[in-house]
Amino acid sequence: MALHSARESYPGQNTPGLRDQAGGRGKALRSIIGTAIVAPWLLPALLIIGLVQIGPMLYAIWLSLYEKDAFSFTWDWVGLGNYETLLQSAEFWSAAGFGVWFAVLSVVVQLAVGVPVALLLHQNLRGRGLARGIVLLPYMVPTAAMALVFALMMSDIYGVFDHILVSLGLIDEPIPFLGSHAWALPATLVASTWKWTPFVVIVILARLQTIEVSLYECAKVEGANAFQRFRDVTLPSLRSTLLLIVMLRCIWMFNKFEVPYLLTKGGPGSETTNLPIYAYKVTFLQNQQGLGAALCVVMFAMLFIFASIYTSIVKPEKEIEVE
Amino acid sequence: MATTRFLSKGLNYLALAAVCLFFMFPMYWMLKGSLETAPELLSAHLLPGSISSEAFRELIGQASFRQYFFNSATVAIASTIVSTTCAVLAGYGLARFKFPGKAAMSRGVLFCYMFPSLALSIPLFNIFYSIRLGNTLFGLMLTHVTLSLPFGIWLMWQYFQTIPSAFRENAALLGAGRFRTFLEVELPLARSGLIAVAIFAFALSWEEYEFAFVLITSEASKTLPIGMTQFVTRDYVVWNMIMAAGITMAVPAFLLISFLQKYLVAGFTSGGLKG
Structure with a gap:
């Protein structure tokens, strides 16, 4: 399975020259539709990965810029x-x-x-x-x-x-x-x-x-x-x-x-x-x-x-x- | 010539015996320890003096052990259901639809998996507290889902690709919608993949240590791997009970994974199974 660009997915669109102008819009539209159709299938997995893996990573980056101990609720900005x-x-x-x-x-x-x-x-x-x-x-x-x-x-x-x-x-x-x-x-x-x-x-x-x-x-x-x-x-x-x-x-x-x-x-x-x-x-x-x-x-x-x-x-x- | 061949054969068998001894000995020691009484175990003789079920009986008699066992089973079963569902849906989505960013996404899932659980659990500790998932089995279950998800998605993706599209087209001709086709035609065909994913999900959750270690601080929510290591610090004399707890933990995982030997290679080489 090769990398999937929208172009490869719809070979009819691949005719060079002729449809270049209309092709741009059609391609964008198709990729939006494609994403919308596939979203419900991938969403449960992505939500959990987001909560357990991506979320903590972003939170850690943010928290690392502050000084905070476990018992206080104050966050003191310390930059790097x-x-x-x-x-x-x-x-x-x-x-x-x-x-x-x-x-x-x-x-x-x-x-x-x-x-x-x-x-x-x-x-x-x-x-x-x-x-x-x-x-x-x-x-x-x-x-x-x-x-x-x-x-x-x-x-x-x-x-x-x-x-x-x-x-x-x-x-x-x-x-x-x-x-x-x-x-x-x-x-x-x-x-x-x-x-x-x-x-x-x-x-x-x-x-x-x-x-x-x-x-x-x-x-x-x-x-x-x-x-x-x-x-x-x-x-x-x-x-x-x-x-x-x-x-x-x-x-x-x-x-x-x-x-x-x-x-x-x-x-x-x-x-x-x-x-x-x-x-x-x-x-x-x-x-x-x-x-x-x-x-x-x-x-x-x-x-x-x-x-x-x-x-x-x-x-x-x-x-x-x-x- | 004949003697050298005989000699090298003999050396091979000798090496084979040594390898088996090395890999079996700790297991033997655990089993032996669990069947001895505490004073016998401390003498460290190679053969058990007598065999008794004292350690197991005492272990089951402990309310805390029963609680740990129940917690572990709950988390493992729940995360198996959630993980398998998510993996089947995502694997199907990846196999059947074309969309931009697909390659990047599948790589991203593996990427996240490279990060140490411990480094994720430290920030997660605060996040879970602020959304009231701190010290809950539900929160722990969610973290365990991510352990089997990358491999699960990958395996289901592969399985759905092997199903000829003729099945789907026929179902469509008969008037079945996309979801019905998936549920009644394609999913049953990918059954053996689904079973493999479920078993791995259970086994990985059952033995998970790091998330449980950091995220769970209340005695009532502790799982077996955490609980059993506490016997060590609490009381130094109960090694036979600790070994018995090890056996009760090892047996389910052992039985389950031994069914799935052939999937281990796929899991290891795809990077979707930690080892």
């Missing part, structure tokens, strides 16, 4: 003051830095685990079907439940990891994985790898299944070994899929709130605080609503830039044509 405060605060930069770092690192780990697992599950092995089902498990487990079981397993008092490590004699003292400087980030990474690697595996596995077997046979006839076949056939076919995965996963991981929050509360100190956690703390724990709104706007802006790049590479309306 909140943004200035943010850019000068070390906490903001550390949260933004950690957010980006966590997103990149976790996507790297998810790919490093997910791609080999997908390749393995693509092999003709016995029990493959069962294994595919098992790999899907984490996606279906609600995130809050998953965060809690990881919190239990990583506890230094009754956690199974410490229990095993101590009884094997690898460590003398139990490590408080979620509360220590050295381990909070790796522990969060392990939990998020478990939960979100299935995304990578599912998408790559689906792509692998569409690669023509004849390509591999050709390569074999030409004398390519297993590694060469992987490099010259598999990898090029996966390229666009990998690009898509990297972009989507970076966005989703940057947005994560519940997993880092439930596991570490952003600590120890504020070491594992990313932007969503920081925005929550500023708004509801420090009661600086204007500053919190400014933070939301900064997040919107960062993701807007990222999402523009994404939608210019992957066009959602083009996807439909392929199917």
